[in-house]
Amino acid sequence: MKGGTTLRLINAWIALLLITTVTYASTSIYGSAFDYRKAKPARDYFSDKTVDQIASYCKRGMLGVMDLSACAQFRYEMIADVLNKRISVVEEAFKEGDKANAEYGGPAALPFFKKGQANWEQYRDNICYSNVYSVSQASLRFVDFWDCMARITKNRLDELTKPDVDD
DSSP, rough: HHHHHHHHHHHHHHHHHHHHHHHHHHSSTTSSSSSSGGGHHHHHHHHTTTHHHHHHTOOOOOOOHHHHHHHHHHHHHHHHHHHHHHHHHHHHHHHHHHHHHHHOOOOOSSSHHHHHHHHHHHHHEEEEEEEEHHHHTTTTTHHHHHHHHHHHHHHHHHHSSSTTTOO
16 A cells, blocks of 8 residues: 555656646747747856856857857857947947938938848848758757857848948
């Protein structure tokens, strides 16, 4: 009788563990419909580290999959912060130029820049989502996703920082 009770308790515990795991997996941002905007900042994952410590940690070899993913997300967040600051500078320059254009009845450029930036973000997101979903359930697919986001964001930053490089 005692052995049967113990076995039932173990089975109940295992069932509860499975239900909890399935529930967590279905509510995770890494579930089937991934939305990077719902991801907690990578700094939350590395809550006990400074930005410099995180950067140093992420340069190590032999990191686990979760650490690799958090590091890739961290690299994206760092470059996205720099891009957002650059966009603010560019928008301020457009505002000044638009004031001068308005004196002569010229059209404003800032609304077109904002629309272009929104379209660029949609392009970046779609390219990176297509990359992540094309590899199905590969264990490093979210590392690839965040690396894609960082790479394309860095390219955009370069475009806005050195716009006349081709001239």
